[in-house]
Amino acid sequence: MRVTVTVNGEQRQADDVWEGESLLFLLRERLGLPGSKNACEQGECGSCTVYLDNTPVCSCLVAAGQVQDREVRTVEGLADGDRLDPVQEAFVEAGAVQCGFCTPGLVVAAHDLLDRVPRPSDPEIREALAGNLCRCTGYEKILDAVRLAATRKADPEGAGR
Amino acid sequence: MSLTPAELTSAVAGGIGSSAQRPDGNLKVRGEFAYASDLWHEDMIWGATLRSPHPYARIVSVDLTEALRVPGVYAVLTHQDVPGQNRYGLEHKDQPVLAEDVVRYQGEPVALVGADHPETAQRAMKRIKVEYEVLTPVVDMETAVDDTPLHPGGNLVRHVPVRRGDQHAPAEVVVTGRYEVGMQDQAFLGPESGLAVPAEDGGVDLYIATQWLHVDQSQVAAALGVPLEKVRLTLSGVGGAFGGREDLSMQVHACLLALHTGKPTKMVYNREESFYGHVHRHPAVLYYEHGADRTGKLVYVKARIFLDGGAYASSTSAVVANAATLGVGPYDVDNVTVDCWGVYTNNPPCGAMRGFGAVQAGFAYESQMDKLAEALGMDPVDVRIANAMSEGSVMPTGQVVDSAAPVARLLKLVRDKPMPPLSTAVDLRDMPGGVSNTTHGEGVVRGVGYAVGIKNICFSEGYDDYSTARVRLQVINGEPAALAHTAAAEVGQGLVTIMQQIVRTELGVQRVTILPMDTSIGNGGSTSASRQTYVTGGAVKAACAAVREKLVELAGGRDLADVDLAGLLGDDVIDETVQWRHRATEPIDPETGQGNAHVQYGFAAHRAVVDVDVELGLVKVVELDCAQDVGKALNPQAVLGQIQGGSAQGLGLAVMEEIQVEGGKVRNPSFTDYLIPTVLDMPPMRIDVLELADPNAPYGVRGVGEPPTISSTPAIVAAIRAATGLALTRVPVRPEHITGT
Numbered sequence: 001m002r003v004t005v006t007v008n009g010e011q012r013q014a015d016d017v018w019e020g021e022s023l024l025f026l027l028r029e030r031l032g033l034p035g036s037k038n039a040c041e042q043g044e045c046g047s048c049t050v051y052l053d054n055t056p057v058c059s060c061l062v063a064a065g066q067v068q069d070r071e072v073r074t075v076e077g078l079a080d081g082d083r084l085d086p087v088q089e090a091f092v093e094a095g096a097v098q099c100g101f102c103t104p105g106l107v108v109a110a111h112d113l114l115d116r117v118p119r120p121s122d123p124e125i126r127e128a129l130a131g132n133l134c135r136c137t138g139y140e141k142i143l144d145a146v147r148l149a150a151t152r153k154a155d156p157e158g159a160g161r
Numbered sequence: 162m163s164l165t166p167a168e169l170t171s172a173v174a175g176g177i178g179s180s181a182q183r184p185d186g187n188l189k190v191r192g193e194f195a196y197a198s199d200l201w202h203e204d205m206i207w208g209a210t211l212r213s214p215h216p217y218a219r220i221v222s223v224d225l226t227e228a229l230r231v232p233g234v235y236a237v238l239t240h241q242d243v244p245g246q247n248r249y250g251l252e253h254k255d256q257p258v259l260a261e262d263v264v265r266y267q268g269e270p271v272a273l274v275g276a277d278h279p280e281t282a283q284r285a286m287k288r289i290k291v292e293y294e295v296l297t298p299v300v301d302m303e304t305a306v307d308d309t310p311l312h313p314g315g316n317l318v319r320h321v322p323v324r325r326g327d328q329h330a331p332a333e334v335v336v337t338g339r340y341e342v343g344m345q346d347q348a349f350l351g352p353e354s355g356l357a358v359p360a361e362d363g364g365v366d367l368y369i370a371t372q373w374l375h376v377d378q379s380q381v382a383a384a385l386g387v388p389l390e391k392v393r394l395t396l397s398g399v400g401g402a403f404g405g406r407e408d409l410s411m412q413v414h415a416c417l418l419a420l421h422t423g424k425p426t427k428m429v430y431n432r433e434e435s436f437y438g439h440v441h442r443h444p445a446v447l448y449y450e451h452g453a454d455r456t457g458k459l460v461y462v463k464a465r466i467f468l469d470g471g472a473y474a475s476s477t478s479a480v481v482a483n484a485a486t487l488g489v490g491p492y493d494v495d496n497v498t499v500d501c502w503g504v505y506t507n508n509p510p511c512g513a514m515r516g517f518g519a520v521q522a523g524f525a526y527e528s529q530m531d532k533l534a535e536a537l538g539m540d541p542v543d544v545r546i547a548n549a550m551s552e553g554s555v556m557p558t559g560q561v562v563d564s565a566a567p568v569a570r571l572l573k574l575v576r577d578k579p580m581p582p583l584s585t586a587v588d589l590r591d592m593p594g595g596v597s598n599t600t601h602g603e604g605v606v607r608g609v610g611y612a613v614g615i616k617n618i619c620f621s622e623g624y625d626d627y628s629t630a631r632v633r634l635q636v637i638n639g640e641p642a643a644l645a646h647t648a649a650a651e652v653g654q655g656l657v658t659i660m661q662q663i664v665r666t667e668l669g670v671q672r673v674t675i676l677p678m679d680t681s682i683g684n685g686g687s688t689s690a691s692r693q694t695y696v697t698g699g700a701v702k703a704a705c706a707a708v709r710e711k712l713v714e715l716a717g718g719r720d721l722a723d724v725d726l727a728g729l730l731g732d733d734v735i736d737e738t739v740q741w742r743h744r745a746t747e748p749i750d751p752e753t754g755q756g757n758a759h760v761q762y763g764f765a766a767h768r769a770v771v772d773v774d775v776e777l778g779l780v781k782v783v784e785l786d787c788a789q790d791v792g793k794a795l796n797p798q799a800v801l802g803q804i805q806g807g808s809a810q811g812l813g814l815a816v817m818e819e820i821q822v823e824g825g826k827v828r829n830p831s832f833t834d835y836l837i838p839t840v841l842d843m844p845p846m847r848i849d850v851l852e853l854a855d856p857n858a859p860y861g862v863r864g865v866g867e868p869p870t871i872s873s874t875p876a877i878v879a880a881i882r883a884a885t886g887l888a889l890t891r892v893p894v895r896p897e898h899i900t901g902t
Contacts (some may be wrong), residue, residue, distance in 0.1 A: 007240070018342050019277065020796055028199070029201070032183060032190075033192075034196075034198075035191070035192020035193065036192065037198075037350070037351070037734075038198055038352065038429065038431075039350040039351065039352065040431075040432040040832045041402070041432060042432065042831060042832065044432075044831070044832035047350060057420075073193065073697050074192065075190075075192035076191065076192045076193070078191075082361070084187065084190065084191070085447055088187075088191065089190075091186075092186035092187060092189075093182065093192045095180070095225055095798040095799065095801070095802050097186050097189050098401075098653040098654065098655065098806065099350070099351065099399060099400050099401040099402075099652060099653025099800055100185070100186075100190075100194055100398075100400070100653065101191030101196065101349075101350040101400030103189050103190055104190075104192045104351050105848055115682060123590040123591070125840075126590060126840045126841050127841070129840045130840055130841045131839075132840070133350065133832065133837060133839060134350070134600040134840075135348055135349055135350050135403070135806070135810075136806045137403055137802055137806050137809075138802075138805030138807075138809035138838075138843050138846070139805075139809070139838075139839075139840040139843045140801075140805045140841065140843075140845070140846060143800055144841070160827055
């Protein structure tokens with residue numbers, strides 16, 4: 001089948017898509033966007049998290065055909081050219097990235113959290129990121145990164161910089 | 162996308178001791194870092210692996226006819242298509258690339274399919290007809306040696322005895338225990354994957370996520386039956402490792418398919434296949450007896466340790482040596498009788514995982530120290546401090562510990578931290594059971610536990626453990642710029658950052674490029690045993706020293722500090738490659754276990770505070786504090802990241818992580834049923850980092866990655882015991898162990 005979808009603001013089309021393919025496979029193998037990761041492919045790890053019409057989803061659990069005529073935003077679509085999104089910037093600075101395989105999903109999940117809750121409490125951060133597994137960091141520096149990004153977004157020119 | 166990873170260049174200040182940022186960090190947060198599973202090649206095909214459904218069976222026949230008829234299939238291969246040696250292995254070549262007449266574990270590779278789409282490959286695999294004669298599997302590690310021999314030499318992989326002092330010393334107080342450690346998985350997030358590209362010279366280029374390029378290269382070349390130089394490996398992005406990528410997984414398989422079809426071949430495991438596709442931490446049964454005097458001073462330790470190596474040896478021999486030589490823990494004990502056996506069974510193969518033998522022993526000896534404290538009516542920290550080893554102590558192997566061993570100090574640091582407050586306002590997210598809303602505090606009991614551990618750093622027992630580094634210095638755009646190249650695998654730990662920091666410090670340049678890691682340069686050794694900062698860091702430092710010597714020659718007697726580096730270099734290019742070794746170790750005596758087997762020892766201590774819902778058996782770790790000596794923190798932020806991540810894996814083993822194996826079959830090969838800690842499970846940590854330099858090591862460093870994984874688990878279990886009063890002799894602790902239901 002043919003799938004037409006807007007990805008990161010650009011209309012894209014893929015042909016000969018097998019009906020069993022996931023959105024994750026479509027992005028990674030057909031549209032040249034491998035940023036969303038394939039860590040479990042069963043919705044348990046969150047590493048494939050993308051926005052589907054502004055709602056974060058595990059792209060491995062969405063059939064490719066379901067995104068017809070809809071909007072997808074992936075980790076590749078968060079930065080503004082060379083300028084990283086504050087969440088991305090904070091992940092690098094706080095040391096929240098080790099192997100980085102969980103990072104794209106966590107960045108999207110944290111990005112969504114801060115859009116909804118600009119100054120989240122620690123329990124709120126933990127709850128929001130509980131669907132994203134990380135095996136390297138023990139999560140401490142991921143929490144640091146989200147706190148830092150929240151501070152930066154609330155006060156872009158402020159002391160957090 | 163290019164198959165060759167990006168060169169990583171940073172042009173910032175940030176020598177050793179600073180928390181310089183990762184040069185691959187921006188790529189990773191943008192989703193642009195190329196992991197092995199992201200690779201793509203024009204005209205590539207997909208490989209898939211047919212695996213045995215039985216733990217032990219004879220293969221009666223294999224029929225490929227129907228599979229080959231599936232449109233889109235390029236090749237279906239069996240062991241008959243392995244042109245070289247159909248045996249590989251890290252320490253013993255005992256594992257077939259593809260099974261011949263017998264399969265020895267559930268998940269053993271039997272056949273390969275290469276096809277135009279992963280789904281085509283799956284459909285073709287289902288049409289391969291394999292007739293098995295199912296055999297009774299050997300599954301009990303304690304009796305395996307006397308059971309059906311699974312390999313020509315029998316089922317004993319290695320027995321290491323350690324004997325020291327009086328074997329019959331009497332003691333006033335004796336405590337005994339039997340302990341069990343379940344099978345833990347590395348659960349790295351990036352699945353096994355790679356892309357093999359056939360080359361015009363008849364060889365192959367393999368882009369791969371691994372921990373050790375050169376040991377992969379030699380095993381792949383032997384299996385393909387081609388000269389070493391025709392198998393060229395380049396490290397792709399690695400999504401974590403933790404020991405699980407020391408052994409081959411799909412390396413030979415992808416190369417076989419590529420050479421048979423003439424097409425670039427990509428293989429990517431899904432999570433279920435990943436559980437079958439790599440070795441795990443050895444499950445263990447450990448019998449301990451500790452004898453002490455009435456003051457709590459240890460008189461003797463006796464231990465019998467069984468490690469289940471599963472169907473193939475992998476690194477079992479080295480794991481056995483670790484469990485045996487580190488078997489009494491970081492304590493002074495004059496009289497030691499330890500035996501450790503690693504055996505073959507039909508369970509999943511086990512090998513390296515962070516902590517490597519020291520984890521299993523650590524759970525048992527620390528449980529014993531708590532039991533001893535209880536028998537004596539002593540404080541558990543006091544009894545540890547009374548026996549704590551220190552610099553100058555003698556190990557059970559006779560080896561003198563000749564650098565810092567601040568065991569007592571680490572214990573005092575974690576003991577003296579303020580206690581987290583008992584939560585007053587009920588937030589479900591802080592409760593055992595969390596938002597499942599199982600308690601608002603009723604039935605919840607707090608407990609506190611302590612543990613300390615010891616780990617050998619770098620390869621042991623006389624292994625020629627070295628790394629190779631090349632450093633080039635030249636002027637680029639008017640600015641001195643350095644380039645560093647090794648074959649040492651960056652798996653996420655931050656070796657690329659450390660290499661840049663070392664070059665900046667040694668050569669006084671800011672702009673440093675890290676070349677992709679590949680086999681065009683000499684061996685970098687394994688990314689394991691907490692050794693890369695020590696050994697490859699040492700090699701980079703030594704290569705920089707060789708470059709500096711050339712600079713000194715150019716300077717002709719002027720002090721380098723007074724010279725403009727760019728002006729001095731002009732158009733010259735200085736390019737030096739060195740091999741660097743740590744000090745040599747010795748084999749241990751096979752009868753007594755005596756010998757200077759280890760390079761360096763690392764120590765960490767933990768305090769765990771837990772809340773336990775004693776009615777439901779649910780545990781919430783409230784705080785997990787750690788103190789560790791790292792010799793010298795080359796990158797303090799990365800050091801904390803290792804301690805936090807290592808402690809989290811120890812938490813996983815304590816309360817949730819186990820591959821459940823019944824009759825040789827894995828019951829939970831998914832992240833739905835094999836649980837690893839989430840951000841809700843992992844508590845805040847307060848961490849003390851000591852920097853007591855080891856004079857034998859580059860910059861004084863002490864390996865960081867593994868020690869925190871050892872003491873984390875027993876500290877948490879001790880805390881659960883304190884809360885419940887239960888013996889809890891097995892990890893992971895499950896709810897039913899607490900409720901008794």
